[in-house]
Amino acid sequence: MEKSNHISDNIRYVGVDDLTIGLFENQYPVPQGISYNSYIIKDEKTALLDTVDAAFGQEWMARVRAELGDCTPDYLVIHHMEPDHSANIARALAEFPEMTLVASDKAVGMLSQFFEGYDFNGRTIAVKEGDELNLGSHCLTFVAAPMVHWPEVILSYEAKEKVLFSADAFGKFGVPGYEDGWTNEARRYYVNIVGKYGAQTQALLKKVSLKDIEVIAPLHGPVLSGDLSRYISLYDIWSSYRPEQNGVLVAYASVYGGTRECALEFADMLREEGIDNVVTFDLCRQDVSEAVSQAFRLSAMVLAGVTYDASLFPPMATFLHHLKMKNYRNRAVGIIENGSWAPVAGKLMAEAVAALPGIEIINPKVTLKSRMRLSDRPVMEALAKALAVKVKA
Numbered sequence: 498m499e500k501s502n503h504i505s506d507n508i509r510y511v512g513v514d515d516l517t518i519g520l521f522e523n524q525y526p527v528p529q530g531i532s533y534n535s536y537i538i539k540d541e542k543t544a545l546l547d548t549v550d551a552a553f554g555q556e557w558m559a560r561v562r563a564e565l566g567d568c569t570p571d572y573l574v575i576h577h578m579e580p581d582h583s584a585n586i587a588r589a590l591a592e593f594p595e596m597t598l599v600a601s602d603k604a605v606g607m608l609s610q611f612f613e614g615y616d617f618n619g620r621t622i623a624v625k626e627g628d629e630l631n632l633g634s635h636c637l638t639f640v641a642a643p644m645v646h647w648p649e650v651i652l653s654y655e656a657k658e659k660v661l662f663s664a665d666a667f668g669k670f671g672v673p674g675y676e677d678g679w680t681n682e683a684r685r686y687y688v689n690i691v692g693k694y695g696a697q698t699q700a701l702l703k704k705v706s707l708k709d710i711e712v713i714a715p716l717h718g719p720v721l722s723g724d725l726s727r728y729i730s731l732y733d734i735w736s737s738y739r740p741e742q743n744g745v746l747v748a749y750a751s752v753y754g755g756t757r758e759c760a761l762e763f764a765d766m767l768r769e770e771g772i773d774n775v776v777t778f779d780l781c782r783q784d785v786s787e788a789v790s791q792a793f794r795l796s797a798m799v800l801a802g803v804t805y806d807a808s809l810f811p812p813m814a815t816f817l818h819h820l821k822m823k824n825y826r827n828r829a830v831g832i833i834e835n836g837s838w839a840p841v842a843g844k845l846m847a848e849a850v851a852a853l854p855g856i857e858i859i860n861p862k863v864t865l866k867s868r869m870r871l872s873d874r875p876v877m878e879a880l881a882k883a884l885a886v887k888v889k890a
């Protein structure tokens with residue numbers, strides 16, 4: 498199943514697959530695992546690019562040794578200091594004492610935060626935007642990418658083989674070789690990990706669009722080659738908070754099933770109005786990171802939530818919190834609320850999304866008192882029609 502992530506005879510892949518982590522960053526389910534990518538460029542000088550997660554130090558070093566043979570690396574380039582990539586820096590320096598670390602100023606500053614008592618003096622070169630690291634026939638040019646995903650992130654571009662080492666950008670959940678069409682798990686990764694920093698990602702895309710790129714080598718998932726425009730245009734869409742497709746996410750959170758029944762019925766009404774892309778999502782049973790990803794994908798959303806202790810049922814409140822954190826914006830939103838004596842869910846959901854930029858609340862609001870009744874149907878139909886007009890516009 499595993500497809501090789503090697504780039505060429507001279508640019509080798511030495512990353513590892515993590516199929517046991519379960520939750521990436523202790524939060525995001527990764528049923529197809531995740532890879533921590535690392536590469537070696539062999540030339541007059543040899544550069545090792547990034548390390549891997551702490552749990553895989555031994556496996557990684559064995560791969561590095563097997564690729565290098567008798568050679569020792571001259572440089573370890575650190576594109577990103579997050580531990581999933583940096584955890585084995587001290588180990589690598591112990592293994593290759595002559596090696597020099599190459600990283601952004603900020604990354605150099607972070608080294609002692611992660612490796613207390615370790616002396617990095619005289620073992621680092623700080624690089625900034627436009628600096629070059631000459632390896633012989635290969636040469637890395639650095640591109641600053643602050644906040645994609647951390648402030649110290651720097652990318653590098655290798656001109657001879659036209660490779661962009663893109664750090665977390667263009668990474669995805671799922672180990673390389675897992676054929677899932679890339680988009681869904683790349684979107685879920687981007688939106689949840691980097692999503693808040695769309696402006697910074699846009700700035701990065703502008704800079705890299707000036708480069709002649711044939712291969713994108715990220716820190717997670719498959720190396721990308723062939724027609725790269727598809728990946729770049731998806732990144733452009735996600736980072737500018739534009740919908741990828743017209744359609745509606747119907748996200749519901751229901752205690753006893755009343756709101757769920759209404760949400761599913763409402764989704765059918767939307768389909769009858771001619772909307773092809775309708776995704777229903779159970780916020781109590783499915784992972785919120787996928788809900789946020791679908792919210793970014795589609796042009797409209799319906800929130801179906803329950804009143805709970807004069808407030809919002811927590812799975813819905815959590816979803817709204819995640820949307821806000823990821824800078825969700827520029828969408829049409831419909832509201833379905835439920836409550837048995839004093840429903841306030843609708844008001845609270847509407848206030849939460851109305852506070853985000855470019856959100857248009859579509860009326861009428863649907864209010865259920867316990868369960869969907871015949872008398873609720875006309876209001877539901879009216880909301881479905883109003884949303885359909887928006888989505889098709």
Ligand SMILES: Cc1cc2nc3c(=O)[nH]c(=O)nc-3n(C[C@H](O)[C@H](O)[C@H](O)COP(=O)(O)O)c2cc1C
Pocket residue numbers: 750751752753754755756757803804805806807808835836837838839840841866867868
């Ligand atoms: C712990 C708890 C707290 C609730 N608090 C309120 C409330 O403050 N106001 C209200 O109108 N209904 C409240 N309800 C009732 C639900 O909102 C109501 O029964 C609703 O119809 C449930 O929808 P469902 O069938 O989709 O779960 C509460 C229910 C539970 C379980």
Ligand SMILES: [Fe+2]
Pocket residue numbers: 577579646647665
């Ligand atoms: Fe990261």
Ligand SMILES: [Fe+2]
Pocket residue numbers: 579581582665716717
């Ligand atoms: Fe990462």
